[in-house]
Structures are given as structure tokens and as C-alpha cells.
Amino acid sequence: MNEKLHSIPWDVKQKEQSKYVLQLFVSCNTVYADRVLVNVRRVCKKPLKERYVLEAVDLVHSQERISTAEMVALPTVVTSSSGRLRHYVGDLSNIKRLLNSSDHHASTERP
Amino acid sequence: MMELDALKSENERLRERLSEFAQALEAIRDGKVDALMDGSHVFALGNAEMNSNNFRGQVLEQIEDVVVAVDLDDRITYINAAAEKKYGRRASDVLGSPLTAMYTQLWVSPEEEDKANRAWARGDTWRGEKVHLMPSGERITVEATVCVLHNNDGRPIGRLAVLRDIGERILAQRALEESVRQKDHFLATLAHELRNPLSPIMNGLQLLEFAQDDPRTMDITRAMMQRQLDHLVRLVDDLMDVSRIDRGTLELRKRTIDLHHTLTMAEEAALPLIEQSGHVLVKHIAEQPLWVDADTNRLMQVISNLLTNAAKYTDPGGRIDLYASAEGKHAVVRVKDNGIGLSKEDHQRIFEMFAQVKGGPTVGRGLGIGLNIAQRLAHMHNGTLEVKSEGLGHGSEFTLRIPLVVHTNSIENADVPETDLENGAARRILVVDDNRDGATSLAAILRKSGHHVEIAFSGEQALELGSTLHPDLVFMDIGMPEMSGHETCQRMRAEDWGARIRIIALSGWGQKEDIERSRQAGFDDHLVKPIASATARRLAEASGEHAS
Numbered sequence: 310m311n312e313k314l315h316s317i318p319w320d321v322k323q324k325e326q327s328k329y330v331l332q333l334f335v336s337c338n339t340v341y342a343d344r345v346l347v348n349v350r351r352v353c354k355k356p357l358k359e360r361y362v363l364e365a366v367d368l369v370h371s372q373e374r375i376s377t378a379e380m381v382a383l384p385t386v387v388t389s390s391s392g393r394l395r396h397y398v399g400d401l402s403n404i405k406r407l408l409n410s411s412d413h414h415a416s417t418e419r420p
Numbered sequence: 421m422m423e424l425d426a427l428k429s430e431n432e433r434l435r436e437r438l439s440e441f442a443q444a445l446e447a448i449r450d451g452k453v454d455a456l457m458d459g460s461h462v463f464a465l466g467n468a469e470m471n472s473n474n475f476r477g478q479v480l481e482q483i484e485d486v487v488v489a490v491d492l493d494d495r496i497t498y499i500n501a502a503a504e505k506k507y508g509r510r511a512s513d514v515l516g517s518p519l520t521a522m523y524t525q526l527w528v529s530p531e532e533e534d535k536a537n538r539a540w541a542r543g544d545t546w547r548g549e550k551v552h553l554m555p556s557g558e559r560i561t562v563e564a565t566v567c568v569l570h571n572n573d574g575r576p577i578g579r580l581a582v583l584r585d586i587g588e589r590i591l592a593q594r595a596l597e598e599s600v601r602q603k604d605h606f607l608a609t610l611a612h613e614l615r616n617p618l619s620p621i622m623n624g625l626q627l628l629e630f631a632q633d634d635p636r637t638m639d640i641t642r643a644m645m646q647r648q649l650d651h652l653v654r655l656v657d658d659l660m661d662v663s664r665i666d667r668g669t670l671e672l673r674k675r676t677i678d679l680h681h682t683l684t685m686a687e688e689a690a691l692p693l694i695e696q697s698g699h700v701l702v703k704h705i706a707e708q709p710l711w712v713d714a715d716t717n718r719l720m721q722v723i724s725n726l727l728t729n730a731a732k733y734t735d736p737g738g739r740i741d742l743y744a745s746a747e748g749k750h751a752v753v754r755v756k757d758n759g760i761g762l763s764k765e766d767h768q769r770i771f772e773m774f775a776q777v778k779g780g781p782t783v784g785r786g787l788g789i790g791l792n793i794a795q796r797l798a799h800m801h802n803g804t805l806e807v808k809s810e811g812l813g814h815g816s817e818f819t820l821r822i823p824l825v826v827h828t829n830s831i832e833n834a835d836v837p838e839t840d841l842e843n844g845a846a847r848r849i850l851v852v853d854d855n856r857d858g859a860t861s862l863a864a865i866l867r868k869s870g871h872h873v874e875i876a877f878s879g880e881q882a883l884e885l886g887s888t889l890h891p892d893l894v895f896m897d898i899g900m901p902e903m904s905g906h907e908t909c910q911r912m913r914a915e916d917w918g919a920r921i922r923i924i925a926l927s928g929w930g931q932k933e934d935i936e937r938s939r940q941a942g943f944d945d946h947l948v949k950p951i952a953s954a955t956a957r958r959l960a961e962a963s964g965e966h967a968s
Contacts, residue, residue, distance in 0.1 A: 333512075336455040336462050343515055347497045350516025365512035368462055375460045381444050383455040383462065393433065396440045399447030 329353075329361040332387045334380060336369050341400045345384045348401040486562075486585075489569060491578040494519045498580075506585065507554065523552040536566065540579065543568050549586070560585050602773070606787065613655055613787055617648035624648075647692075653950060655787065660930065662773075662789055665796050669932045672715040672800055676825055679710035679751050683744055685720045690727035698737045699757075701727075706745035712822045714801050719822070722794040722805070726755040726818045729790065733816070734759030750803070751824050756817040762809035770807055771795045798822070847960050848889055849873045852882040852908065853897035853926065858949075862895060865953040871960055879903025883911055890917045893960060898927040898938070906941035913942040924959060926951065 331349060335342035346365065353361050366374050368383065379394065380387075386397040447453050456463045480487050480500045486507075489498035495518055499511050507522045514521045527533040528549050536546040545567040552560050566581040624645040631637040664670035683705060694701050712719075730740045734757045743754035762770060773792045791805075798805035803822035809815065849871050853859035856877060863873040874889050876882035880903055882896070894912065898905035905925060912918035922945075925938040930948035938946040947955070 336464060341452065341454045343498060343511065346512060346515035347491070347495065348516070351491075351495060368457075372460065375457070375462075380457045381441065382448055382453040382457060384453065385444075393436075395436070396444070398440070398444035399450070399452035 330389065331361060331363045333363060333365045333384060334368055334374070334387065335365065335384045337367060341384050344400045345386065349386060352401075486583040487580070488519070488522070488583065489578055489580045490519055492576065496522065497578055503583075523554050526551040526553060540566070540568050543570075543576070550583075552583075561587055561590055609787055610659075614652065617652045617655075620648045621645050621652075649950075658787060658789055658793060661793050664931075665793065665800075670800070671932070672718055674713050674715050674801075676711055677714055677716050679712055679714075679719070679744060679753070679822075680705070682714070682716050682719045683723060683742070683753070685716070686723035686727060687742070689720065689724040690731065693728055693731045694740060697731050697734070699731055699734060700739050702739060702741045704741065704743045704745075708746070710744065710746055710751040711825050712751050712801070713825045714822060718797050719801065722797050722820060723753055723755070725790045725794045726753075726820070729818075730755050730757035730759065730816070733757070746824055747821075749824055750821040753820040753822075754817060756815065758815040761812050761814040762807065762816055763812050767807065767809060771805070847871045847892040849960060850876060850882060850886055850889055850891040850894045852876045852879070852894060852900075852905070854878060854900045855897065858897070858926075862951075862956060865956055866960055869957045869960065879905070879908035879911075882908055883915070886912060886918060887915065891921060894921065894923040895926055895956070896923060896943075898925055898929075898934075906937065909938075909942045922959075922962075 331353065333342070333345055333349065335345070342365070346363070349363060353363070368375055380396065380398075382398050384398075384400065386401060388395045388397075444453075448456070454465055456465060480498075483500070484502055486503040487498070487500040488496065488503050491497050495516055496514050497516075499507075499509075499514065499522070503522070504510055509522055519525070527536075528551065532548055536548065539546040545565060547563075547565050550562055550564050552562055554560065562583040563586045564581055564583050566579055568576050569578045569580050571577045624641045627641045628638060631641065661670065687701070687703075691701070727740065727742065734740065739758050741754070741756040743752070743756070745752055771791050773789060795805040798820055801822050803820060805821075806819050808817045808819070849863075849866055851859050851863045851866070851873060852875075853862070854877055859875045859877060863875050866873045874885050874891070876885050879900055882894070886894070896905045896909060900908070903911075905927075909923050909925070912921075912923060923943050925941075925943040925946045926949050927934060927938070927946060928949050930946070935946045945959070
């Protein structure tokens, strides 16, 4: 399973560009999906400056992306570090966890 | 050892997953998710708040105005579909980003900014105009309605803006203001231009009264009054032409004609002004005939307008060149002067309605509609009228192009030049007009050409006189009290003597319907007053052929 994860494209991108790749999986344009985008950008802006990439994926319209991410509910933000995926479910109104995790990533993955 | 590390790592991973699941369950319980995943299936969840949010969301998505919400740090928290389209950014790309990711807002004035801030501090809505500077550099003017957003506790959490691009409305408004300005300017010019010839005519009337035993003064005065009157008639004719062209009721009486004759007529019309200004007119006219399908009078109007303009906008003692030749498939007439020329912007707008160029004469400039009419007449002849100038002080050159036609049989030039009227046969003519001055002056002109003329001041009198005179030709006013010209004409046609004679209507009205009504009443022709004496004499000449 890990091997499979190693091959996912955002992980590759992260290494090449030394940027954090955050993936947001949503179902259509819902109020929650919008709220998550706002929250994620608000959180990441300061510690990560421009060193992150946020990709929003609408699973209703991109079904082929479902299998790789091991999700139970939407919206979910997925980050990846050393081939390991971390999931954050909900609208991320409690954002501390992501911030801590990002800080951690930021310090460990800086080129 | 390796195995133990692997187990530890796997254990840690499982613990993380478990913690993630616990958090996911918490989020689901708190209603912070809107779909559940089961393998590759997505199950949308619904609750009352979500449904209501979705409904509001759909309403905002569907309205055509741009809707943008920001938080207290001016970060974008919502944009609708119209905003995505207008600013070319997708919601997923800009949500959470500063507003400047979409546009930079510029206040129209510091006062307006103060006003908005005060309104928001009170929790009120601000309405006004703003300029948005797009990332592309484009500026758009929007009408904005911006209110403060509150959370459930009543604390402000941001602002919601509804925006409408009013660029087109502003352009339309400016165009409207410009046309109102032009109209005002035109009315002022019109009043001025109409008044100009009136004062010398009024002076002339007084002069005629005092100078009754001074034939020389009377001659000079009469000639002056005639010139001023002609000018006045020309102004009114121009106005009527504009109205007719605008309403599409101007009809061309096209025939195959040789342009040479038209050129002569135009030259004759413009010559007095050219000579008066001390200009020299140099002609370069090809000898071969230039056959075109045209309305001679209208084409004459175009060319004389060009010549008159050249005379007006050239300092006294200038030179005007008139060229006419065949160039390819067109007959080309050029009028070139060494006058004041045209600036670049005048170049662009000289054919516009009410255009007046800088410089030139301060009086007698006209209404600024002559060239507009000339160009439209050229177009109605499938031709073009263009201008060229090297700039102010370098003269102008107008070029008229009319398609040449193949002249198969040698039709006699339909516009027979005015014959020497004194040589024509004398006609019996009846002039009918309740306006005694009108009747007697027209009669006097016709009598001078040697015709026998009787005058009737009413329809009844006309019928009575007609039965004894047996006229060849009748000039009849339409608007008479008691018996109108239409009725008089119908009755005349019913008489033996009146059935085949030529009856011409004289009217102040020259619209298509007026002409049609005259035709139905039995008139052979419909002339709009005042008629030139030359026209009256020419009609008198022609009437003999008609009656015989």
C-alpha cells in the first residue's frame, strides 16, 4: 500500500518543488468546501508563505481520484510527508492541528 | 531488530489512522462534513442548516450580479459564479486569498471612502461607485452595495459586496450627454444662423421704403435681400434634407446623366461666393463624358457644397482646384483648396452631424450639417466622399467617387439646360394663391418672360377665370381658406378645359405624403415654396408640350 502511495503525483511534486502539497477533497461546491478553502489558506499563509500548493478536487466530478486517498468523509484535507498521508476531516474550523502539522512539515522538509 | 522497527513504525501509522478516524467521527457528529465515503461511493449528507445554506448558495450562484464576501482581514470567503466569470478566477483558486487576488479597489474620492467606513462602523450598508483595477491592468467601474456580515452572536465577521459593472451604462450616459450638448449647440447655432440673414432682410425692407425714388439703391437692396433670402432657403432645405435622410424618405430621381452638366450647375451655384472671396477657381475637367446613374440636383448639391466649403474655409484670394475624370470604374470629382486645412481630430469628425471645424469664418459658417448631408448623398449614389488634409494651414482635398455606368444608347442628357426663356412661346398661365404677395410676385416673374398671366385669390375665382382663360398651366397654392387647392384642382379636372392642362401644386409642405395627396387630387407636379423664378419659367416653357 505504501508503494502505491509513493507513486501519487502530489508527492512527486512536493519533492521537486520543495513545496507542500495540500489536497482538498470535496463533493461539489458546498458551503463547507468553500469554508475549508478559506480556512486552509488562512492557516498556511503565514508559516508556509508561498511554499505550498493547494489543490481542490471535486470527487463527484473526478471519481478516478477517490481510490488513492483513503477517505471516510468529505471535505477532507490530505497532506503527505515521506509517503505518509495525513487526513483532516471537516471544515477545519479547528485549525490548530493542521497548523502544528504544517509547522512540523515545514521544519522537516525544508530543502 | 529490523522487524521490531518495522512493527513500531506500522504501529505508529495505525495509531495515527485511528486518531484520524476519531477526529473524523467527531467532525461527522458536529455536522462539519457534507458527504460520507464508502469505497468509491460518495454519499451526500443533508441537514436543515445545510439545505438552507445550499438554497441560499444557489440563489447567490444564479444572480447575474457579482457577489463577493470577505472576512475582517479582506480575505475572500465567498465568490459566486458571476464573479468567477467576470474576474476570470475560480472560487477554488481564490477563496482564502486576499481580495487583491481578484482586483484592487480604488475609491472615487477620499470623501466616499470616509462615508463607506462610517456606514460600516454603524453596521449600515454603503452604496456607491468604485473602480476595480484588474490584474490584467484593465479598469472597470462598478456600482457596489456593501454590507457588514455578522455571525450568530452579532459580531462582525466580514463584508458582503454585490457589484455591477456599469461601464456600458456610463458610456451610454456620456453619449447621451454628448448628444444633448450637440443638440443645444445646434439649436443655438440654428437660431444664430437663421437670424443672420433676417436682419439684413429687415433692413432692406426699411431701405426700400425710404429709397423709393432712388432706383440704384433699390436695385442694390433688392439684390442683397435676394441673396439673404436664398441663404435662408438653403438653410431650411438642408434641415429638411437631414430629416428626410434620417427617416429614409429622401428619394433620389436617378437617371443616366453626364456629370459635366452637373459640374456646370454646381459651379454656377458656388461661383458668387468664390468670386466674392476673391478666390481663383481652376478647372481640370476630362473631356470625355462621365456617365453616372444619379439624381442631378442632389449630386449638384454635393459638389456645390464642396466648392462653397472650399471658398468659406480659404483665406481671401485663395485657389480652388476642381478636378473631374474617370478613374477605374468611378467618376471622380476632387475639390482642392489652399485654405485653412484640417487638424487631425477634425479630420475624423468633419462628416459628423453638427461638426464645426476650428478657425474659418465666424459668421455664415452654416449649421455644420452640409458635409454630413453630402456624404450621405454620396452613399445613396453608391459612392463615397472622403477628405484629405496635410494639417492645419495646409489646405484640404475632398474626393467624391460615383460608379460609372455603361452608356448604351446615346440618351439625350435629360437635364436640358435652361433655354432662353424670351424665345419660348407665350403661354396662358393662371396663378392661384390667397397670399396676394405670393400670387402677384409669381405672376410678375412669369409676365416678364412674356407669358399671359391671370391671378385668382381663391379657388372659386380660379374656376371662374379658368373657364374663360383656358390656361395652358396653373400654379395653385394648396393651403387656401374655403376651397383648398386640392378641391379646386379636382373641380378643374372635371371641366372640359381643365382635364388635360398642366396643374402644379405650390405648398409649404414637401413630405412624401403631401406629394402623394397632390397627385391624387390631380396635380401634375408638387413644388415646395418658395420656388425659384427660373423653375417657374422653365415649367411655363414645358407646359406647352404637355398641353399639345
